[in-house]
Amino acid sequence: MQRYFVPASGWNDEHVIVTGDDVHHVTKVMRMKEEDHILCCNPDGHAALCEINDMTNHQVTCTILEWLEDNSELPACITIAQGLPKGDKMELVVQKGTELGACKFIPFEAERSIVKWDEKKSQKKLARYQKIAKEASEQAHRNRIPVVEQVHQLSALIEKSKQYDWKLFAYEDEARTTSFQSLKDIVPEIQSSEHVMIVIGPEGGFSEHEVEQLRAAQFTSVRLGPRILRTETASSYILAAISYQLEELR
Amino acid sequence: MQRYFVPASGWNDEHVIVTGDDVHHVTKVMRMKEEDHILCCNPDGHAALCEINDMTNHQVTCTILEWLEDNSELPACITIAQGLPKGDKMELVVQKGTELGACKFIPFEAERSIVKWDEKKSQKKLARYQKIAKEASEQAHRNRIPVVEQVHQLSALIEKSKQYDWKLFAYEDEARTTSFQSLKDIVPEIQSSEHVMIVIGPEGGFSEHEVEQLRAAQFTSVRLGPRILRTETASSYILAAISYQLEELR
Numbered sequence: 001m002q003r004y005f006v007p008a009s010g011w012n013d014e015h016v017i018v019t020g021d022d023v024h025h026v027t028k029v030m031r032m033k034e035e036d037h038i039l040c041c042n043p044d045g046h047a048a049l050c051e052i053n054d055m056t057n058h059q060v061t062c063t064i065l066e067w068l069e070d071n072s073e074l075p076a077c078i079t080i081a082q083g084l085p086k087g088d089k090m091e092l093v094v095q096k097g098t099e100l101g102a103c104k105f106i107p108f109e110a111e112r113s114i115v116k117w118d119e120k121k122s123q124k125k126l127a128r129y130q131k132i133a134k135e136a137s138e139q140a141h142r143n144r145i146p147v148v149e150q151v152h153q154l155s156a157l158i159e160k161s162k163q164y165d166w167k168l169f170a171y172e173d174e175a176r177t178t179s180f181q182s183l184k185d186i187v188p189e190i191q192s193s194e195h196v197m198i199v200i201g202p203e204g205g206f207s208e209h210e211v212e213q214l215r216a217a218q219f220t221s222v223r224l225g226p227r228i229l230r231t232e233t234a235s236s237y238i239l240a241a242i243s244y245q246l247e248e249l250r
Numbered sequence: 251m252q253r254y255f256v257p258a259s260g261w262n263d264e265h266v267i268v269t270g271d272d273v274h275h276v277t278k279v280m281r282m283k284e285e286d287h288i289l290c291c292n293p294d295g296h297a298a299l300c301e302i303n304d305m306t307n308h309q310v311t312c313t314i315l316e317w318l319e320d321n322s323e324l325p326a327c328i329t330i331a332q333g334l335p336k337g338d339k340m341e342l343v344v345q346k347g348t349e350l351g352a353c354k355f356i357p358f359e360a361e362r363s364i365v366k367w368d369e370k371k372s373q374k375k376l377a378r379y380q381k382i383a384k385e386a387s388e389q390a391h392r393n394r395i396p397v398v399e400q401v402h403q404l405s406a407l408i409e410k411s412k413q414y415d416w417k418l419f420a421y422e423d424e425a426r427t428t429s430f431q432s433l434k435d436i437v438p439e440i441q442s443s444e445h446v447m448i449v450i451g452p453e454g455g456f457s458e459h460e461v462e463q464l465r466a467a468q469f470t471s472v473r474l475g476p477r478i479l480r481t482e483t484a485s486s487y488i489l490a491a492i493s494y495q496l497e498e499l500r
Contacts, residue, residue, distance in 0.1 A: 070476075071476075072476040072477045096483055096486070099477060099478075099479050099480060099483050100475070100477070100479070100483070100487065101475065101477060139478065139480065140477040140478050140479065141477060141478045142477060182498050183494060183498045183499075184498050184499050187494070187498075188499075223498075224490075224493075225350070225351065225490075225493040225494070225497050225498065226320075226321075226322040226497060227322045227349060227350070227351060227390040227391060227392060228349075228389065228390050228391045229349050229350070229390065230349060230389065233346055233349050233350070233486070236346070236483070236486045236487075236490060237350065237486075237490040237493070237494075240474075240475075240486060240487040240490035240491055240494070241490055241491065241493075241494035241498070243475040243487070243491075244433060244437070244475070244487075244490070244491035244494060244495070245494070247475050247476060248432050248433045248434050248437075248473075248475065248491070249433075249434050249438075
């Protein structure tokens with residue numbers, strides 16, 4: 001069934017009001033009629049089966065029939081902090097990361113990021129990533145759309161990390177040593193509702209200075225298996241490993 | 251250090267002879283000289299540090315200095331059998347799957363595959379995928395290049411699966427039920443050197459008839475977490491989960 005993500009302002013105890021682009025989708029693309037059913041997702045992560053009561057060009061009013069039990073959200077909240085990669089790789093990170101359950105993306109300007117975003121480019125890119133996240137959430141049958149934050153500097157990212165329970169960074173030198181910090185000591189310890197930030201470098205990896213800053217801020221470096229992953233593959237590995245541990249093994 | 255994959259015919263006890271396109275890469279791209287060192291990977295999965303003795307336009311002759319201990323190959327051999335997806339998604343499956351440690355790819359024509367390959371297109375595509383697998387293996391510091399087989403029909407795939415220790419298929423209906431077959435009962439039981447085949451449907455998933463055929467051939471359906479993954483994301487999930495279990499947890 002088609003699902004729509006409705007902001008908090010659209011909900012009351014009995015009704016949901018769908019507005020914006022979704023109105024066109026309900027009425028013109030899906031050609032729905034009164035008494036048809038849709039799924040509406042509340043920003044708190046819950047979804048409700050709803051019946052359409054009334055449609056105008058500006059809003060679709062629905063009655064909540066029942067709240068659904070099923071929840072396909074990852075139990076822990078994983079933030080992917082991605083050093084700006086080349087080309088359209090950030091789109092891949094957002095799309096695949098959303099399918100795999102990420103709760104937030106924070107792009108950051110790493111020392112070795114070749115791409116620089118000015119203000120105008122940045123706003124356009126963020127709108128595009130947010131759209132990709134929304135479409136991937138619908139496709140993956142998620143109840144929440146992950147947030148894509150604006151581009152940070154590493155210092156701002158580190159400041160933000162203070163609110164997190166787990167702070168990790170994917171350091172490719174860990175994949176090359178025999179005495180590595182394994183995910184074994186970390187991932188099985190992550191509890192439901194905890195917040196995890198994983199910082200991933202751009203194509204050229206982290207500079208020594210960045211590694212020092214991350215370590216000083218109590219980030220733990222981890223390897224993601226023994227192979228060297230491309231920057232846009234690292235987030236898929238960590239999200240799949242956390243999903244496997246928290247949603248399949250547990 | 252640059253690594254080259256040298257076929258078995260290029261090896262004897264003391265020397266390695268690099269031929270083909272790699273000669274150009276060694277001499278012109280890397281501009282190497284006699285006494286420079288390169289890494290040569292044997293098809294058996296071992297890598298050797300080698301010193302260049304002699305270079306012509308057709309071959310580079312090296313002495314084996316030492317065999318390297320490190321091995322970044324997944325302990326189990328995972329075959330990704332991918333229902334032909336649309337566009338260039340198969341390229342993504344091969345590239346990401348190689349980084350994540352797959353040992354073989356078998357594209358197959360599923361009932362719901364929209365793309366059909368004729369003989370000419372097929373050969374061109376396979377050559378391209380094999381090149382992607384080689385480049386991804388170099389980048390990931392793998393010792394082996396995964397094999398990309400020609401397009402199979404499901405019946406031929408099932409025939410081939412008889413040689414495998416584990417036969418799985420990713421069935422999205424499993425992600426939608428509460429009584430699902432979890433990876434928990436399978437992945438932790440996979441032993442080193444075992445062969446695993448995972449069959450992934452195209453965009454539209456498997457037909458009922460295909461599901462019947464797979465079940466009749468003792469394939470187990472699994473869910474890859476509770477979210478619905480796009481076809482090209484499924485292989486990344488299962489490979490990362492197996493890597494996490496076999497290379498990090500164990």
